[in-house]
Amino acid sequence: MATLYSLHPDNPQANRVAKICQSLRDGAIMLYPTDTVYAIGCDLSVKSAIERVRNLKRLSNEKPLTFLCPSLSNIATYSAVTDTAYRIMKRLIPGPYTFLLPATKLVPRLVMNPKRKTTGIRVPKNTICQLLLQNLGNPIISTSAHLPDPEEDSFPIGADLYSLFEALENQVDLIIDDGSSLPGGKASTIIDLTCDVPTVLRQGLGWEELQGWF
Numbered sequence: 001m002a003t004l005y006s007l008h009p010d011n012p013q014a015n016r017v018a019k020i021c022q023s024l025r026d027g028a029i030m031l032y033p034t035d036t037v038y039a040i041g042c043d044l045s046v047k048s049a050i051e052r053v054r055n056l057k058r059l060s061n062e063k064p065l066t067f068l069c070p071s072l073s074n075i076a077t078y079s080a081v082t083d084t085a086y087r088i089m090k091r092l093i094p095g096p097y098t099f100l101l102p103a104t105k106l107v108p109r110l111v112m113n114p115k116r117k118t119t120g121i122r123v124p125k126n127t128i129c130q131l132l133l134q135n136l137g138n139p140i141i142s143t144s145a146h147l148p149d150p151e152e153d154s155f156p157i158g159a160d161l162y163s164l165f166e167a168l169e170n171q172v173d174l175i176i177d178d179g180s181s182l183p184g185g186k187a188s189t190i191i192d193l194t195c196d197v198p199t200v201l202r203q204g205l206g207w208e209e210l211q212g213w214f
Helices: 014-025 047-057 072-078 083-093 127-136 161-168
Strands: 004-008 029-034 038-043 067-068 097-102 116-121 175-179 189-192 199-202
Touching: 004 189, 014 175, 029 067, 029 127, 029 161, 038 047, 072 083, 072 116, 083 097, 083 116, 161 175
Parallel strands: 004 175, 029 175, 067 116, 097 189
Antiparallel strands: 029 038, 097 116, 189 199
């Protein structure tokens, strides 16, 4: 059964954050809040944990995973950033946007799109996520906590948060509760920055702010 950590959304307890990060370094996977929906995640540098996340979400190796970075400078470490991409991201981060970018060699094969060699990166506007990233010192995998179900396409996005906890408590190692009543209602907006002309691949949270951009 997963260990439950209650964290204050604006002032997370430092000792609990430290324990969570140590568990992630040791290969744990977690259910945690972001600025969009609740996500399943792990340390980007732990291959065994990434494999567990893939198995939990029932993802084929062709399906890329998104990960979180704390800042724009960190994004440049894991992807090739053009001047156009830099200007766009600088205006939008931190926020509910996933940027599709060419991956560098530091991105594990298990995470990137194997054919296009691209990866999805986010810089979240969420205090808990930012403190976890800063304390861990590595990016964190972030895939929405919507599980395949024999009778449903996914776990209902607007379902009660504690129903989500109950559904996953035996499949993840850590659960972070920030006191939210709901696990979130809308996924991130995805922007493809791999081409000369940026393209919105998914209209999610924050899409309205991009009207007229593309």
